Amino acid sequence: MPHTLFRGLFAGLLAGCCLNQAYAANAAADLPNSERTVSTVLLRSDHSWDGTRYKSYPAGQPQLTMLKIAIPAHTALPWHTHPMPNAAYVISGTLNVESRDGRHKKTLHAGDTLPEMVGISHRGVTGDAPVELIVFYAGVKNMPTAMKSQ
Structure with a gap:
């Protein structure tokens, strides 16, 4: 349902x-x-950037969240996971994303999109310039958009 x-x-x-x-x-x-x-279609995908197919949306009252995220230069975000499907659009800068297991890496530039991983630990790392992203999350009410990985 x-x-x-x-x-x-x-x-x-x-x-x-x-x-x-x-x-x-x-x-x-x-x-x-x-x-x-x-x-123009910027992104249409049934799987995340590492090739993992999305399973399903979370159960509960749907809640869409869209964040504009500014990440300073020379920053490594904490390892984290997402509990729901989401997608990012890079407004400016260069962002390197990597899975915690080291098997998957990707470099994103302004204008690129990224179907995010769900339930898999990963992070983003900026270079010499700050990065601005728009991230769209398809979750449910009271669900966090990200959770820090241990």
Whole structure:
């Protein structure tokens, strides 16, 4: 049932997006091409960046959370896990992500997206420049977005 709630929520969001795009397309029909609405898929994935397939959404009342995260230069975030599916978009900087077991590493730059790991310990490390991210979490009410790993 919770999976159905999330599907319904995302279907509703998608339908709203499509209706808004159709409206914008019709409203912009008389505008020059440079002024028309453009929609680009940034990320669509059924698995995290290490290849692990997502299992299901958490049970309970859905709660969406979106964070803008600023990480200073030369910072290693603590090892952590996420209890729900989430995705990140890099606004600026370069972020190196790695799994705690050392088997998976990836470098992200401004404009890149990342389908995050769920239940697997990992961290991000910045280089010489700070990093800004937008992270979208699909969880449930009162669920933490991240938990520190031991």
